[in-house]
Amino acid sequence: MFYKCFIDNEWVEASNGARMEVRNPATGEVWAEVPACTQAEVDQAIESSARAQKEWALLPPIERAGYIYKIAEGIERERALLEELLVKEQGKTLAEAAGEVTDTIRYMTYSAEAARRLRGDIFPSDNPREQLFIYKVPFGVTLGLCAYNYPLALIGRKAGPALVTGNTMILKPHEATPVTASVFCRIVEEAGLPPGVINMVTGTGAEVGAPLVESPTVRLITLTGSIRAGQAVAQASAKNITALSLELGGSAPFIVLKDADLDAAAEACAIARFANAGQVCICSESVLVEEAVADAFTEKLLAHVAKIKVGDPMTNGGMGPITTPGALERVEKIVAESVAAGAAIAAGGKRPEGAEYATGNWYEPTVLVNASADTAAVREEIFGPVLPVxxxxxxxxALSIANDRPDGLSAYLWTQNPSVYMDAIQRLETGTIFLNSGIIGYIQGYHNGHKLSGVGGEDGVYGIEGYLQKRTVYQKF
Incomplete structure (x- = not known):
């Protein structure tokens, strides 16, 4: 099936007719095509977004919110279709896909609810008969660059805040997962948004992403992706001093101390690592366990990992495939390098056996023991179902190993000692800390990284404020 791009409320193909294939991660089969857009489509999207933004920004926020509510209603109406498409293009299980659709609706409705809470500031002047105002105004045209692990939720996470604050947005989905973005735009069309408020183009980073990032018309870029992708975007956008919100990768340590609840910690660790086949930026990427309880914890962890079923994501409630062949190859390379350096495979470590796994991007839930801070699987963000201990x-x-990393997106700490976890709140160099907690993310929270894990952030009041810039007015009267 062919899914077109969406520009100025029109459905378009690439001007040269070129298309890209979309493959099912579970089978490797081509099941859809999208346009391989060119500079012509990029230019059209930019021009359309710029033209629409002026009038969109003049609408009262509550009126903009009305459109966002309609999009949320449309997503609920198309829930079954979207869940199926997420499984087919990304590889997550049907249950995980249902959760992603729900999260997308929540992102949109939270943004719409913020319409009456957007605010600036009034400060006293130093002079008589003068007032000092600080307004918060939209950037203008924004660009949403979405990763492949949550193709729909990341659109909601970016588009909702952008629209309610008066910006327009050009969406550029990942090449591997563009189909749900096209369906999202059909929902946008049905919601009656003015032409150009949402545009969407598909294609490679070189052909589509680069000219969008380098455009002087685009005034804010929001990216969810790897550290390498964030560095490339920052460099390419620097000449225009474009505002950036970069939610980048990290390698979250799961720290388990000797006074921890080992049963709860082991269960939480397994869930946090192998959710969405390990393709979550805040997944636990390595375990740092205190020597006194290392054997007991590892035994409990392996028992939970052994229960994870790998199979058809449409019917299996356990774990699906990795999304792209390139990501699978990277996982295999990191595991091989780690084992060569002395780590041992305690579970998994290969493609599952059986005819149903002969094609597609399958990899067993894997646990490595005898790892060190220098092991490749600890040092690098795996972004797959591999957990070194x-x-x-x-x-x-443990704190030293965690803070020695150049990134700092999230970390887990399990201890019953208030002095230790209060110390960690002050000293762990990371954007999010899960204290005696598994993986979670509330929409009213804030999702951001420290160090190489990014600038800016998403979610909550701080995330919405990131789509506004300040304008100071000194008014004599």
Missing amino acids: VRVADYEE
């Missing part, structure tokens, strides 16, 4: 002497060693 590192034994540490104490909290201070």
Whole structure:
């Protein structure tokens, strides 16, 4: 099936007729095509977004919110279709796809609810008969660059805040997962948004992403992706001093101390690592477990991993495939490098056996033991179903390993000692800390990284404010 792009409320193909294939991660089969857009479509999208933004920004926020509510209603109406498409293009299980659709609706409705809460500031002047105002105004044309792990939710996470604050948005989905973006735009069309408020183009980073990032008309770029992608976007957009919100990768440590609830920690760790086949930026990427409880914790962890079923994501409630062949190859390479350096495979470590796994991007839930801070699987963000276990002497060693990383997106800490976890709140160099908690993310929270894990952030009041810039007015009267 062919899914077109959406520009100025029109459905378009690439001007040269070129198309890209979309493959099912579970089978490797081509099941859809989208346009391989050119500079011509990029230019059309930019011009359309710029033209629409002026009038869109003049609408009262509550009127903009009305459109966003209609989009949320449309997503609910198309829930079954969207869930099926998410499974087919991304590989997550049907249950995980249902959760993603629900999260997308929540992102949109939370943004719409913020319409009456957008605010600026009034400060006293130093002079008589003068007032000092700080307004918060939209950037203008924004660009949403979405990763492949949550193709629909990331659109809601970006488009909702952008629209309610008076910006227009050009969506550029990942090449591997563009279909749900096209269906989202059909819902936008049905909601009656003015032409150009949402545009969507598909294609490669070189042919489509680069000219969008380099455009002087685009005034805010919001990217969810790898550190390498964020660095490339920052460099390419620098000449225009484009505002950036970069939600980048990280390698979250799961720290388990000797006083932890080992049963709860082991269960939470397995869920946090193998959700969405390990393709979540805040997944636990490595375990740093205190030596005194390392054997007991590892035994409990392996028991949970053994229960994870791998199979058809449409019917299996366990774990589906990795999304892209390139991501699978990277996982295999990191595991091989880790084993060559001394780590041992305690579970998994290969493609599952059986005819149903002969094609597609399958990999078993994998646990590596005898790992160290220098092991490749610990050092690098795996972004796949592999979990290395590192034994540490104490909290201070775990903290040192965690903070020595150049990234800092999230971290997990399991301990019953208030002095330790209060210390960690002050000293762990990361955007999110899960204290005696598994993987979670509330829409009213804030999702951001420290160090190489990005600038800006998403969600909550701070995420919405990120789509506004400030304008100061000194008014004499």
